[in-house]
Amino acid sequence: MATALSLDEIRRRCTKVVADWAEEPGDERQQAQSFIRDLLGAFGITQTKAALYEKRAKRTSTGRRGYIDALIPGLALIEMKSAGRDLEAAEAQALDYMEDLGDIERPSRVITSDFKTIRILDIEAEDGADTVQFPLEELPLHAEDLAFLAGFQTRAFGSVEQEKASIRAAQIMGRLYSELEKTGYSEHESSVFLVRLLFALYGDDSGMWERDLFYEFLEKRTREDGTDLGAQLVMLFQIMNQPEAVRPANMDSLLSRFPYVNGGIFGESTSIPYFDSTMRELLIEACMFNWSEISPAIFGSLFQSVKSAKARRQLGEHYTTEINILKTIEPLFLDELRTEFKTYYHDVKRLEKLRNEIGQLQIMDPACGCGNFLVVAYRELRQLDLDILKRLEELDPSAGGTLFFERENLNVKLENFAGIEIEEWPARIAQTALYLVDHQANQKLAMSLGAPPKTLPLDKVECIHVGNALRTNWEQVFPPSDRVRIVGNPPFIGQYLQGVDQTEDMKLVWGDLYDGYLDYVTGWYKKAADYFRFVNNGQFAFVSTNSITQGQPVPSLFGPLFSNGWRIKFAHQTFSWSSEAADAAAVHCVIIGMDKKRRGNATLYTYTDIKGEPTAVPAKNINAYLVDAPNLFVKKRSNPLSAFVPKVSYGSKPVDGRNLIVDVAEYARIKDDPIATKYLRKFVGARELLHGEDRWCLWLEDATPADIQRSGILRDRLNAVREFRLSSKKQATRDLADSPHLFAERRQPTQPYLCIPAHVSETRLFFLTQRFEADVISGNANFVAVDPDGYLFGIVSSSMFITWQKTIGGRLESRLRFSNTVVWNNFPLPEVSENLRAEIIAGGQAIIDARNLHPERSLADHYNPLAMSPQLLAAHRKLDKAVDRAFRQKPFNSNEERLETLLNSYLKMTENDALIKTKRRR
DSSP states (O other), rough: OOOOOOOOHHHHHHHHHHHHHOOOOOOOOHHHHHHHHHHHHTTTTTTTTEEEEEEEEEEETTOOOEEEEEEEEOOOOOOOOETOOOOOHHHHHHHTTTTGSOOTOOOOOEEESSSSSEEEEEETTTTTTTEEEGGGGOOOOOOOGGGGTTTOOOTTTOOOOHHHHHHHHHHHHHHHHHHTTTTOOOHHHHHHHHHHHHHHHHHHTTTTTTHHHHHHHHHHHHTTTTTHHHHHHHHHHHHHHHHHHOOTTTOHHHHTOOOOOOOTSSSSSSOOOOOOOOHHHHHHHHSOOOOGGGGGGHHHHTTTTSHHHHHHHTTSSOOOOOHHOOOIIIIIHHHHHHHHHHHHHTTHHHHHHHHHHHHHOOOEETOOTSSSHHHHHHHHHHHHHHHHHHHHHHOOGGGGGGGGGGGGSSSSGGGGEEEESSHHHHHHHHHHHHHHHHHHHHHHHHHSSSSSOOOOOOOOOOEEEEEEEETGGGGGGOOOEEEEEEEEEEOOOOTTOOHHHEEEEEEEEHGGGGOSSTTTHHHHHHHHHTTTTTTTTEEEEEEEEGGGSSSSSHHHHHHHHHHTTTTEEEEEEEEEEEETTTTTOOOOOOOEEESSOOOEEEEEOOOSHHHHHHHHEEESSOOOOOSSSSSOOOOOOSSSSSTTSOOOEOOBBOOOOSSSSEHHHHHHHHHHTGGGGGGGGEEHHHHHHHHHHOEEEEEOOOOHHHHHHHHHHHHHHHHHHHHHHHHSSSSSHHHHGGOOOOOOOOOOOSSOOEEEEEEEEETTSSOOEEOOOOEEEEEEEEEEOOOSSSHHHHHHTTHHHHHHHHSSSEEETEEEEEOOOIIIOOOOOOOOOHHHHHHHHHHHHHHHHHHSSSTTTOHHHHHOOTTTTHHHHHHHHHHHHHHTTOSSSOOOOSSHHHHHHHHHHHHHHHHHHHHHHHHHHH
């Protein structure tokens, strides 16, 4: 079996190329093809492989057809010139051919040479086109610059080029899966088969075996009509699962060149799929793509979606970026290790100790999906380990000979990375992605130290466990210890969206502490805390929906955690985890990392723009609302904390079978009744308040018996109310049948009042509210509070209030839910001067004036976050300046700063509560 080339072997071959061509004249017509074959041969690309010589192509500038000297599809275009000719002109000629090449054929590099000099242009370099040029005699020294020809990963991890390549690769796999679906293969067998194709394609380009061996197999051992393709692939996969020592002696010579893979990739037997020419053509086309440039982390996330027809159409529009993964794993453990590396940069013993610590770390993702958190964590720890190795070699050059080791001596091992995933398909992807990133890490090691461990055969390590993480015993994945770090992105499912099974999962995990309000993601917090219950230095971090740091779930989640000694080590405040897909909404996330060691300051990552980059701020204590403030939980209160605001109550409740309510169709008839019209009032329910719809009610508090008797409309409607109430199962409602002319619950203010909706969309920049005169009746879908001068309107319309609401208030699905007992009664509004009060009232009136510029718009229209009028937005910003000064003189830079101030104000105003409780305990 032929093996993949090491970098040392490539350098030796490059030395021979230099020797063979040193004295040659360098004639383009006579010698170009020979030079190209020798150069490519040094990197394992022979003339029987994917290099296309003298390929015809059209030049964009002239429209004429010419010949590309050599093309390695998706990888490199080579243009030769005679000795002494201008290589920049040759490069321009090569680029002139690019537009005529298809997407898969179009290369990422251009190589030009005049036999004496070699020039490499990286077209897709992240910082723009990048060029390297060197004389032929220095070719061995520049083997790394051409190592991409041998399948070495030379792109920066997480680079734009890697992202583009990964998206394209997933699109290719999506097309292959579409064909695979037509065969009638079971879902399980499709998963197995597609992962094997991925591995074969990747191995072909990445130096796992001879370059393009799989491509050669497809070309030479399968028929053009594709009828034997399935059988031949199944046979090949069986061979790749067979150690060389036990293979038949008379095996086909081409098949015998494939290595033994192991690792479970090709272990399972599958039935033979039946294909046609289309599948064969797609596979050969896939071979033209350069698979070595993909990111296993990004590609894995995308690959997970290929089974859905809709997701395939949107491939590349949504995936977990490496940036968001690093936001989680860096502050949890990577930053600390990197800091130690810098601190002990000149200390051999401390660096060796640090390597030992890194090698003992175990990373668990109990909601691993396609494994992207594990992949990035493994890659980053391998890179840090390599950086330390290189530094140790610099500090002690004599140790260089001891740095060349076999695979079993690797410091960072796959066996120390594990995940739990509920579905088989992403679990297979995760396991495969870990094998791919391991190979890439080995190549990086080879590029730096020249002695990579062999990737194949793979270690048969069961990194990914298929099962329900909330019902799996995590201790069977890794025994609990202070070496374990738990990290991941568990599913977010709100209380109203959880299915029966998920609710049972939550009851199982939370036990007696389950209160029905917790998001599904919180189950992972409880499991992690339980897993580390006997470990002094447990650490975990999860990406989560920001709703777990808002409203009623806060004390339910963080109360038990804090009481058991956990603290928030770091946290990212709310940021937008968005998708470019047309029908996908941005998800508002937080990242919370927790530990028990309480060593040093915590770190809070704040966002002035939730779609922008965070600022890291040291924090003395990060509380459950993710601000730097003491730990506290805001709970229900029967009266307002601030003595300067009135109580808020629900509006009036009719309980009338809709007989006291008048809609548009009924209005004219009621209006024409000379008696009933005296009692007709504008009625405001939730839709009327928010969407400007019209309804009325019969408000009969002052109605005389004579009026009711003289109006047939009133008599009929009140009789209907009586019958409706008498039919109720509740005794209290039946008792109300004696007063059918009155609303069942009457809380209508007798002076101008503020009307507050019970629920508004979470996307609003400001809380929606409106003032009404006392003759406008509010229903019980809203809250009401007397507001004779508009002061309350100004307060509730401010950024200070909606910041409090979003944090302290609960949610109905994702919508904000106002509460008088939790939100309003705890709002820590200080007493303000008469001047500031007047300024706030004037600011509120300016908002009303701005709304009146567009009287045709409803409240919901006015506050569409994408279409607020400039005048209305300016009025709110001016009001904010006034309300902000009620809390502090210095302007706020963000709502997070507002929240920190609000919580500190709350603590100050509730000091007496704590004193009262203390006295009672005494």
